[in-house]
Amino acid sequence: MSDVDRFEAFVERFEDMVFATAFRLLGRQADAEDVAQTVFLRAFERFDQIGDSPAAAGWLKTVTTNLCFNHLSRHRARWRLFSELRRDDGDAPEFESTLAASAEGDALEAAQRQEVLVEALRRLPDHQRVPLVLYHYEDRSYQEIADLLGVSLGKVKTDIHRGREALKRYIQP
């Protein structure tokens, strides 16, 4: 089996994990796909070192996270990324009303509820979604998140709390 064939098996094994990490952090499928592709190209350059390593998953997650941070800071100035500005999506108000109506419907299926929650998470402002995802999905502590993002511990706690409050209305008890 050639290196390229072995690498294809490697991609198949980790593509969902890498894409999921990127998608949760970035909130946009096209951007997550771009980041995931870059991650795997970097992995290919070091495939002789990480191919059979048990640390491959950790390496991929770290590189994915770092590339997502780079992506976010490249497309928005860092001061704006972690400010209190809302996302400037034009369809946000319409989405808010749709979500509210959907979340209150008694006949909503579990899958639809999950879809609504995924969309609500995706629509959070970057400065809330990124630390929230790092805390709840990547099991990072508040302090680790503050260090990673280069912001104060208090700001991380505040942003995560506000993110949870924003999601609360979409979570059925």
Added chain:
Amino acid sequence: MTPEELECIVHARLRALPSPRAPRSLRPAVMAAVRARAARPWYARPWHSWPSRWQAVSAVVLVLAVVAVVLLLPDVVAGSGFVATAGDRAMGAIRVAGALGQAAYLVTRAVVESVGDALTVLFLVMLAAVTTVAAAIRRVALGGAY
């Protein structure tokens, strides 16, 4: 609902969400790029993936090039002193700067970009600084003769 309760509920609900699946287009795109990359000759790949003997050779060549620049720069600069007019001097300086810039560009493109290693960049920046200082000292020691 207390903040602690909210944290627990949000955590449970988020972790219960299905994990996003990679789009079908991802793997073919990655593998197409990988096959294109694998088809390139070794010298067109990133430096850290070169064969180790060529890495060693290129490192030695780089060091020799830097040493040559350190040793020859004063003579090159002094050589431009033979020109008579201020305009010719300026043109000479521009040619020297252009040649050095081209050399720096080639070295950067061949090694620095492919290495992508901050330490290597730092090393080259420090070498450039040492080169500049050495050239300045030579000029001062020669009384600014050129």
